[in-house]
Amino acid sequence: MEKKYYNPEIELLPREELKNLQLKKLQKIVRxxxxxxxxxxxxxxxxxxxxxxxxxxxxxKNFPFTTKxxxxxxxxxxxxxxxxxxxxxxxxSSGTTGKPKAIFFSKKDIWAQAxxxxxxxxxxxxxxxxxxxxxxxxxxxxxxxxxxxxxxxLGILIIPAGPGNTERQIELMKTFGTTCIHMTPSxxxxxxxxxxxxxxxxxxxxxxxxxYLGAEPYSEETRKKIEEMLKVDVFNCYGLSxxxxxxxxxxxxxxxxxxxxxxxxxxEIVNPDTGEPVKEGEIGELVLTTLDRTTMPIIRYxxxxxxxxxxxxxxxxxxxxxxxxxxxxxxxxxxVRGVNIFPQQIESVLMGIKGVAQxxxxxxxxxxxxxxxxxxxxxxxxGRIERLLKLRDEITEELRKxxxxxxxxxxVEPGTLPPSxxxxxxxxxxxxx
Amino acid sequence: MNYVNIISIFAxxxxxxxxKITEVLAKENINILGFSIISVxxxxxxxxxxxxxxxxxxxFKEKGFTVAKVPAIGIELEDKPGGLYQVVKLISSKxxxxxxxxxxxxxxxxxxxxxFEVEDLEKAWEALKNEKVKFLKPSDFIKE
Numbered sequence: 001m002e003k004k005y006y007n008p009e010i011e012l013l014p015r016e017e018l019k020n021l022q023l024k025k026l027q028k029i030v031r032x033x034x035x036x037x038x039x040x041x042x043x044x045x046x047x048x049x050x051x052x053x054x055x056x057x058x059x060x061k062n063f064p065f066t067t068k069x070x071x072x073x074x075x076x077x078x079x080x081x082x083x084x085x086x087x088x089x090x091x092x093s094s095g096t097t098g099k100p101k102a103i104f105f106s107k108k109d110i111w112a113q114a115x116x117x118x119x120x121x122x123x124x125x126x127x128x129x130x131x132x133x134x135x136x137x138x139x140x141x142x143x144x145x146x147x148x149x150x151x152x153x154l155g156i157l158i159i160p161a162g163p164g165n166t167e168r169q170i171e172l173m174k175t176f177g178t179t180c181i182h183m184t185p186s187x188x189x190x191x192x193x194x195x196x197x198x199x200x201x202x203x204x205x206x207x208x209x210x211x212y213l214g215a216e217p218y219s220e221e222t223r224k225k226i227e228e229m230l231k232v233d234v235f236n237c238y239g240l241s242x243x244x245x246x247x248x249x250x251x252x253x254x255x256x257x258x259x260x261x262x263x264x265x266x267x268e269i270v271n272p273d274t275g276e277p278v279k280e281g282e283i284g285e286l287v288l289t290t291l292d293r294t295t296m297p298i299i300r301y302x303x304x305x306x307x308x309x310x311x312x313x314x315x316x317x318x319x320x321x322x323x324x325x326x327x328x329x330x331x332x333x334x335x336v337r338g339v340n341i342f343p344q345q346i347e348s349v350l351m352g353i354k355g356v357a358q359x360x361x362x363x364x365x366x367x368x369x370x371x372x373x374x375x376x377x378x379x380x381x382x383g384r385i386e387r388l389l390k391l392r393d394e395i396t397e398e399l400r401k402x403x404x405x406x407x408x409x410x411x412v413e414p415g416t417l418p419p420s421x422x423x424x425x426x427x428x429x430x431x432x433x
Numbered sequence: 434m435n436y437v438n439i440i441s442i443f444a445x446x447x448x449x450x451x452x453k454i455t456e457v458l459a460k461e462n463i464n465i466l467g468f469s470i471i472s473v474x475x476x477x478x479x480x481x482x483x484x485x486x487x488x489x490x491x492x493f494k495e496k497g498f499t500v501a502k503v504p505a506i507g508i509e510l511e512d513k514p515g516g517l518y519q520v521v522k523l524i525s526s527k528x529x530x531x532x533x534x535x536x537x538x539x540x541x542x543x544x545x546x547x548x549f550e551v552e553d554l555e556k557a558w559e560a561l562k563n564e565k566v567k568f569l570k571p572s573d574f575i576k577e
Contacts, residue, residue, distance in 0.1 A: 376499065378499050381441075381443050381499045381500075381501050382501050383439065383441030383478065383480070383502065383503035383550075384532060384533075385471050385477075385478045385533070388443070388476070389473065410475045410476070411443075411476050412445050412476070413443060413445055413498075414499060415497060
């Protein structure tokens with residue numbers, strides 16, 4: 001019989017047993033950080049909590065968070081729970097300012113993460129017969145190397161192409177018959193466009209089957225576009241250096257949310273303001289705990305990434321929880337009339353409405369007034385004001401349904417708002433309180 | 434079918450907006466024969482009947498305006514009290530709903546047209562075409 005799961009015993013483990021396993025691992029990890037990491041001990045003491053207070057998973061929410069700032073206490077070796085000699089590799093995470101976050105891996109950590117990747121690649125349908133062109137950056141960034149080890153473990157032939165030099169990327173694909181690619185979604189779009197321009201036929205000249213795209217957020221529309229252009233299945237992967245890099249969350253062929261391997265991570269979603277667990281199905285900040293990491297365990301790490309749990313059992317049969325593709329950063333959240341709102345919620349509503357162009361802007365002013373400026377699509381305008389009024393009503397109503405606040409919607413001319421690429425300022429807060 | 438094209442521009446309600454729009458027409462030597470402005474507070478639609486509608490449409494497009502051509506029916510008004518009343522009475526008797534309208538004065542105190550947009554142009558034309566009124570034709574005013 002064809003093997004369907006890489007590690008069926010773990011991947012299909014009933015949730016009750018999975019939770020028992022998590023509790024055991026958590027108890028071990030909190031003991032370890034308490035005993036070995038002075039900074040964690042201090043944090044535990046500040047909250048008046050001890051490792052033995054963890055009697056059920058329920059208790060874990062009383063334990064301290066780890067934030068980005070904690071990673072810079074006693075920098076760079078302060079959070080190591082084992083002697084430095086156990087560490088065999090350093091990865092860093094690009095901080096936009098100042099020092100980079102430093103993450104250390106032992107041999108065990110490297111292979112544990114590789115196993116998670118192998119599991120995820122196998123889940124997507126990849127086998128040792130595949131050829132993976134790895135076009136992420138090799139180096140301090142976890143993206144390429146961690147994927148590399150996982151793919152090798154599965155027996156995949158790796159082409160360590162690294163990023164850039166798109167002409168060569170395409171040559172490699174043609175010459176060696178690359179079947180899978182690993183890159184950022186924006187680069188995939190770029191490569192796909194060049195392939196089209198060269199008149200190469202995906203499926204014939206280029207025989208890609210799968211694209212693993214991650215390291216930056218992208219929409220479902222972008223996924224579909226890349227799938228069409230390259231004739232591939234696009235799998236969304238989510239990771240962060242602090243949690244070991246890629247392979248933290250990975251889509252299965254159902255492509256409906258990302259599984260997080262819960263034997264390796266404990267997953268929580270909390271209100272980014274209060275730190276309290278969100279209500280079932282609500283959007284909040286993803287909080288992760290490493291369950292297997294030996295050299296640098298991190299508990300309750302505030303990822304600042306926003307998502308929500310998908311509770312329905314997955315058609316793929318795996319019992320590990322799924323999360324929605326990360327919807328944005330917790331830092332972008334704002335509150336109007338007591339309701340927490342993320343620009344991404346607004347964006348996803350707008351992108352689903354015909355007649356709306358790409359750019360929008362949220363303005364908060366007066367006493368909690370919310371104005372959403374929306375560019376109309378040039379082709380939508382037929383000269384009739386009725387159509388515009390209908391569009392405005394539709395947008396207002398759809399937004400109200402999504403965010404529980406009725407905004408004032410203003411239609412503006414296309415091209416008059418800051419473009420959506422890059423870090424455009426989406427929310428302007430002029431409220432006077 | 435006798436219909437004329439109205440140039441319709443989407444505009445945010447901002448100072449200087451109408452100036453920028455009319456500047457385009459002025460620079461191209463396009464004559465405005467009639468116009469109307471519909472405003473709903475923060476945005477509006479500005480409509481023109483011009484002597485070079487195709488050129489106007491292209492120029493507005495080139496300059497990045499959100500512009501559309503809307504077909505409309507024009508009916509000649511009699512220059513006497515009740516002239517407009519007679520025309521709109523006729524239109525409403527056919528159950529036609531006027532979406533927007535402007536007036537084109539072809540010759541001062543002599544000849545004017547009521548030019549109006551409807552939801553379904555063909556239906557409106559079918560209902561009106563046999564009436565004893567004078568319809569505005571593109572050849573009556575177009576210079577291009």
